Amino acid sequence: MTELSYASTTGSRNEQATLIDPRLLSFALACDESQANEFLTALLEQAHPIVERVAGRGIASEDLRSEIMIRVIALLREFKAAPSRRPIANFSHYVSVLAANVCREEQRRQNPRRRGLKDALRHTLTQEFRLALWQNNQDQVCGLAQWSSGAAEDSERWRQLQASPQFFLEMIGGAANALKRADLLLALFRWLGHPLLFDDLVTIVAGLQGIRDDQPITATFSEDIMEDPLTRIPSAGQRPDEEAEWRAFLGSLWREIESLPPLQRVAYLLNFTDGEIEWFWFYGIASIRRIGKMLQLTTEQFSRAWVLLDWREEQRRFARSLTDYDEQFALLWQHLPLNDLTIASLLSTTRQNVINLRQAARKRLRKKMIEGQAISPPNSHLYE
Numbered sequence: 001m002t003e004l005s006y007a008s009t010t011g012s013r014n015e016q017a018t019l020i021d022p023r024l025l026s027f028a029l030a031c032d033e034s035q036a037n038e039f040l041t042a043l044l045e046q047a048h049p050i051v052e053r054v055a056g057r058g059i060a061s062e063d064l065r066s067e068i069m070i071r072v073i074a075l076l077r078e079f080k081a082a083p084s085r086r087p088i089a090n091f092s093h094y095v096s097v098l099a100a101n102v103c104r105e106e107q108r109r110q111n112p113r114r115r116g117l118k119d120a121l122r123h124t125l126t127q128e129f130r131l132a133l134w135q136n137n138q139d140q141v142c143g144l145a146q147w148s149s150g151a152a153e154d155s156e157r158w159r160q161l162q163a164s165p166q167f168f169l170e171m172i173g174g175a176a177n178a179l180k181r182a183d184l185l186l187a188l189f190r191w192l193g194h195p196l197l198f199d200d201l202v203t204i205v206a207g208l209q210g211i212r213d214d215q216p217i218t219a220t221f222s223e224d225i226m227e228d229p230l231t232r233i234p235s236a237g238q239r240p241d242e243e244a245e246w247r248a249f250l251g252s253l254w255r256e257i258e259s260l261p262p263l264q265r266v267a268y269l270l271n272f273t274d275g276e277i278e279w280f281w282f283y284g285i286a287s288i289r290r291i292g293k294m295l296q297l298t299t300e301q302f303s304r305a306w307v308l309l310d311w312r313e314e315q316r317r318f319a320r321s322l323t324d325y326d327e328q329f330a331l332l333w334q335h336l337p338l339n340d341l342t343i344a345s346l347l348s349t350t351r352q353n354v355i356n357l358r359q360a361a362r363k364r365l366r367k368k369m370i371e372g373q374a375i376s377p378p379n380s381h382l383y384e
Contacts, residue, residue, distance in 0.1 A: 020083060021091040021334060022315075027076065028083040040076060047072050047095045054099035064106055068099045089334055117211055118202045120181065125198075126245070128182045131189075133198060135370070143195035144186075149370055153194035161192065165207035184208070247285070254285045256368045258294060260361050263347060266295055267357035268365075270346075271337045292329030301346045302328045308342045309335055 020028065023046070027039035047069070055064045072095055079088055088094050125133040125142050132145045141152050160167050168191060179187070184205070189196075196204075205211075257265060269277060269291070280286040286294075306319040322328045340351045347354065 020087050021089060023091050024076075024079065024083075024088055028080055036080065040073070043076060043091070044069065044072065046091070050092055050095045051099050054096060055103055064103065068102045071098055071102065114202065114206060114211065117206055117209075121185075121202060121205060122198075124181045124185060128185075131182065131185055140198040141195045142198045142201055144189050147195050150195050152197045152200070155192070155194060157192050158194075158196075161204060165204050169208065246279075250279055250285045252369065252372060253365065254280055256365050256372075259368075260364065262296060264357050264361035264364070266297075266347060267343060267354050268361035269295060270343050271340065271354075271358060277336060288330060288333055289326050292326065292333070295329070297325075297329065297332075297346070299328075302332065304345045305332055305335075305338070305342060308345055 023043065027036060027043060030036035030039055051065050051068045051072070055061045055068060075088075075094065075098065122133060125131045130145055131142070132148045133140065133142045134148050135141070136149065136151045139152060141150070143150070168188060185201075188201075188204070257268070260268065277291070280291065281288055303320070306316050309315075311319075319328075319331055322331065338346075340354045344351045344354045
């Protein structure tokens with residue numbers, strides 16, 4: 001593959017970029033099987049530390065790591081069989097997402113009943129107009145709709161509920177399983193009188209309904225794991241309502257990103273956590289071309305980036321030969337996120353000013369999203 005191209009589609013995504021991570025080109029083009037296996041081994045060596053970072057390095061996660069590596073091998077073989085049909089723009093990102101999804105599958109396997117309850121409660125809170133689920137700083141909070149945006153509170157009744165969930169049933173004179181889920185939550189919040197953390201609500205309702213698994217949720221990730229933001233990426237196997245929730249949230253967030261001052265947009269998006277910027281493309285919110293045009297980078301800024309990226313000279317010559325804006329951004333896209341020093345060079349400013357611009361962007365986005373009552377899906381930290 002000697003050039004970058006865009007492939008138009010007529011589906012829900014208006015445009016898709018056919019991009020291949022340069023690290024995969026030799027593997028994709030290898031005709032000799034032994035040579036292909038050498039390139040495959042090298043790619044697996046690159047994947048190994050990513051898998052360890054997501055799944056953990058301890059003995060307890062050995063089977064999990066093995067399962068992930070098996071899937072990485074399958075992914076690479078599928079890619080080699082049809083590189084243009086299954087392009088991989090960022091190999092590290094794909095490995096991280098795949099590893100995170102396998103870890104989530106394992107958590108769900110270990111604790112299916114609690115997971116099912118959690119999904120059901122989330123659905124009720126977002127569909128019943130008298131109830132609500134919202135983000136308060138880094139916490140997911142729930143309660144009556146009129147409490148939206150409030151923080152979870154402590155109270156004597158909350159401590160009684162923690163000590164004995166059945167105490168609440170005695171107070172209302174009912175059985176949890178005899179009440180509709182919405183009625184149970186309404187009664188619980190009205191009796192309690194304040195919002196709860198969503199995870200605390202799940203624990204309380206599980207206690208009220210006698211829901212427990214033989215094996216409680218354990219730390220699938222070992223203590224020596226370095227937290228990777230990609231473990232928070234939404235699962236590829238989402239239910240339709242979960243996908244719709246993410247699409248609505250990302251659409252609202254994108255509209256607010258478009259309204260950011262130009263310098264804040266550049267500082268925020270070019271350092272977007274590895275992989276997460278692709279959500280807008282993956283969910284059809286914004287094509288790669290649209291993202292690039294919104295950033296309004298100049299030819300001079302692209303040139304500064306080519307100099308600072310860790311490239312061979314022939315890669316820089318190829319980059320300098322590009323004159324079309326879309327092709328220039330498509331090439332830059334493969335190397336996001338940029339570090340703050342590179343962004344500072346692009347903007348002709350200091351690293352600290354780039355950090356300040358990004359923090360200002362996050363603060364503004366958080367305020368606008370809360371004002372618009374946009375509910376952040378579970379575990380999303382896009383503007384925190």
